[in-house]
Amino acid sequence: MMRGKKIVLGVSGGIAAYKACALTSKLVQQGADVKVIMTEGATEFVQPLTFQALSRNPVYTDAFDEKNPEKIAHIDLADWADIVILAPATAHLLARLANGLADDMLTTILLATTAPVYIAPAMNVHMYDHPAVKDNLITLEKYGYRFIEPGDGYLACGYVGKGRLEEPENIIKVIDDSESKGQPLKGKNVLISAGPTKEAVDAVRFFTNHSSGKMGYALAEVAKQLGASVTLVSGPVQMDPINGVELIQVKTAQEMYEAILERFDDQDMVIKAAAVADYRPKNPSQQKLKKKSESLVIELERTKDILKTIGEKKENQYLVGFAAETDDVLYYGRQKLDKKNLDAIVINDIGNLNVGFQSDDNEVQVITKTGQEKSVTIRSKHEIAQQLFDIFIEDMMGEAK
Known part of the structure; x- marks a missing residue:
């Protein structure tokens, strides 16, 4: 997959910059044309001459160093790239990118490029777990950036844990796998429901549930990346709209019912991830109900x-x-698959308090009508969404045959 690809490799200032040398060499060996951009911090760890020798191309370090007066360097490189890789991506680089800063050669290219961007973070285990870093990762996922998760192991700081830059061979494999998939849902209409519903009790109170909408929104993001035209019917959640996804906001189960039914005939795939109320108050009060001494x-x-x-x-x-489900999850999942005439069902074991509702992580089990049963172990909901679509698309292709 790398042969003939034009790759911009962004290297930021961490000790893992030395691995970017090996990554450059392996990309070139596989036939890629690699141009390296280094942050000022990266040059403290590795000399630009090293990357120049390995890539056989000039190395860019200064946004104001215009090597060709006929072209603006950062725009020219942004347009030239087929793929952009950030390895290593430090916490500082992630923060700048998540906030749209363009204060050096690398960040200006990142804002200007329309090529797919793969980010391979590397940092101390506690830094990687910091809420600000997590928020920046979530923001970048929403922007459509693709992540190559850091590995677990011994870190340069002496800690052992997650934060080590993934090995160059694995970085290339992840990108190969992703690029080879292309956009299998291009030309397809996908409707996804997400979040809870709210059912009024009176003018103040309502019944709802713990759904955050994170899983449904992650599915919508991945479906868009896979080329689909995506409609997201969302209950009330604290989630930002997704660029390029049509958002239909609803509140009640009845509103969600109407929104989905209205659009259902035009869809190729429908994923109902919303947690919709099974019951609602029969006679909601238009005024606030006053407190009473009795029940x-x-x-x-x-x-x-x-x-x-x-x-x-x-x-x-x-x-x-x-x-x-909280018990006998596979049994009840199979029942729902049959009774609702589904092609696939995704089962959350909500008895596990570390994943599912409100969490950024999840683990699920999938059963398809064709008889597949697969478990997706605990990982981020965005990664879960990617694996689910792998299963659904493979299943759809099998049915089409």
């Missing part, structure tokens, strides 16, 4: 079963449901 009884009524309805209605759509 309060609220009569509930069933909401419309969205998944069952579209399962009965579906023709050629690939339909995926989510199930949150």
Whole structure:
């Protein structure tokens, strides 16, 4: 996959910069044309001459060093690249990029390029776990950047843990795998539901659940990256809209039902990841209910079963449901798969308090109508979304045959 590719390699100022030398060499050996951009900090660890010798190209370190007066260097390089790789990406570089700063050659290119950008972070284990770094990683994921997770092991600072730059061979493999997939959903319409619903009790109170919408939003981001035209029907969540994804905001189960049914016929794939209320107050009060000394009884009524309805209605759509279970998860998952006429079901074991609702991580089990049963172990919800789409697309292709 690397032969003939034009690759911009961004190297920032961490001890792991020495591994970028090996990465440059291996990319060149595989037939790639590599141009290296170094931050000022990176030059403290490795001399630019090293990368020049390995890449057989000039090395860029200064945004104001215009080597060709006929071209603006950072725009020319941004347009030239087929792929951009950041290895190592320090916490400082991630923060600058997440905030849209363009104060050196590397960051100006990153803002100007339309090529896919792969980020390989490297830093101390506690730095990698810091809330600010985590927030920056989430922001960059929303922008469409792709991550190559750091490895666990002995770090230069003496700690042992997650934060070590992934080995050059594995960086290339991750990019190879990602690029070889291309955009298998290009030309497809994908509808995804996310988040909770809110059902009014009175003018102040409502019934809801713990869903954060993070899993549904991650699925929407990945579907967009895979080339799909994505519609996201979202309940009330604290999540930012995703660039390039049509967002339909709803509040109640009835509103979500109507939004999904209205758009269902035009979809190729529907993933119902939202946690929709099964019941709602039958007679919500328009005024605030006053506190009483005795107990309060609220009569509930069933909401419309969205998944069952579209399962009965579906023709050629690939339909995926989510199930949150606390016991006998596979048993209840298989039942839901059959009863709702689904093509696949993703089962969350919400008995595990470390993942699922509100968490940035998850682990799931997937069952398909064709008989596949797969477990996806604990990892970020964005990584879970990528693996789920691998399963769904493979399953869809198998059904098409």
